[in-house]
Amino acid sequence: MATWRFEAIGTGWEIETSVELTDADRAAVAAEIDRFDREWSRFRDDSDVTRLGREGGALASTDARVMLDAYRELSDATGGAVNPLVADSLSALGYDPGYSLIAGEPVSAPADWQDRVSWTDAAATASAPALLDVGALGKGRLVDLVTTVLSGVSGDVVVDAGGDIRVRGAAARIGLEHPFDARKAIGVVSVQDGALCASAVNRRAWGNGLHHVLDARTGVPVRTWAATWAFAPEAMRADAVATALFFDGGPALAAAWGVEWVRMTTDGRVERSPGCPAELFLAGSGRGARPDDQN
Template sequence: MSVWSFDAIGTRWEIETENPLPKAQRTKIDALIDDFDLTWSRFREDSLVTRLSEAGGIAAVTTDAAAMLDVYRELSEATDGAVNPLVGESLNALGYDAGYSLAAGAPRAAPSDWQSILTWTPSELSLASAGVIDVGALGKGRLVDLVIDALSEIEGDLIVDAGGDLAVRGAEVRIGLEHPFDVTKAIGIATIRDRALSASAINRRAWGDGLHHVLDARTGLPVRTWAATWVTATNAMRADAAATALFFAGGAELADRWGVEWVRMSTDGHAERSVNAPVELFTASAGHR
């Protein structure tokens, strides 16, 4: 396999193909990722999200708005509002802002009426007032799907890995599930073929004393019960979304309704898994849901 490695949207990417990707394909992928980032990144001064954050407004967008925000609506309803795409200001308040100040202030809850503030169609995004959109609950997974779709004409096995969110086409792949408290260890091995796998953990994008990127939008505070989640699904956006939902009450029920398979590990070290998760766990304290 040939591996193309590069950095984009704040993470390391690896695209594995049977033969090296032609320059034209690499240029196409670079442009696709940059276009997505130019729309959705709250860390770029020139992004659409940053522009809307100042006073709101209406903007033309690609179908990504509807594709992602329709799923956000499901996430919000399933978790009783714990997942919310206007959580960006809550992240900023704790120091995970565009300047990476990492200077935590008072926690700030995201607006519970977000669906009256943020509205969308397949071609238009509207923010009624100033607010910070953050699509971190599923955005990286969506981008992985876009990249693998853009490589549909490439023959043979294909793996698109964006730092914890990946999609596999073709050959069976075994993936270690990183222990959230010791990155030199794995709590198990997932085996997937023609599927996606997403992982989320509180040890990634963490700073300060107990501060990390997985917030409960209702309080603006980091979650405390679950330490890491892993989900396999037919596409990476759905896997990424479920991996976020599993940190909250209602997440396991949503994952089961979606028909995705999952594992999660609590902060006290015990693991739960869906009955048919394609995972071999290395712990004796794993329960089924």
């Protein structure tokens, strides 16, 4: 397999292909990532979503409906815990465009976000300034888009954006990284023509107990769950469920979407969906078991 590694949207990417990508392939991938980042990154002063936060109005994007439709389902399933207006809550705790990492008082996200933001196939519109953060599923969406860009490349393709992975072709065996020790895995899974996305409180973490997974209703980082993994045909849905699993309602949404999953509590217990395809390294067996020390 040929491997292409690069940095984009604040994370490391690794694309493996059966054949070496051409310069045109790489340029097309870079252009799609830049297009998505230019539209949706709240960390860019020149992005469309930053302008929406300053001025309101419309953000023209073909990603608007697919992402915000999913956000509506996420919000409904989690009782409002997942909300695309959580950007100001993240900034209040120091996860701002300047990465100040200086925490202030928690700020809850507006519960009426569906009244403030509307969307169509072509655009999202804010009736007043509203800063969107699509972090609950945006990276998965971009992995899907990059996989589509590479649809003309023959053979197997694996697109990995910081642990959000989509596989086309031959199965890839992937470890589920232990959230408290990156040298270990709590299990492995074989992914073929599908996606695996993970989220954990040890990633994008700073300060005492501060990390990027917030309950939008309170603006406070979650405390019960340490890590989640979701398996789905598409990366965006896997990414969305990996976020939802930090909250009540996440397993029900996963079942409704046909997504299998694993999640670990902060005290080390592991739960999984009934049809979960992963092989878990457990000291016991069944729901609520603890992982052993296998690598």
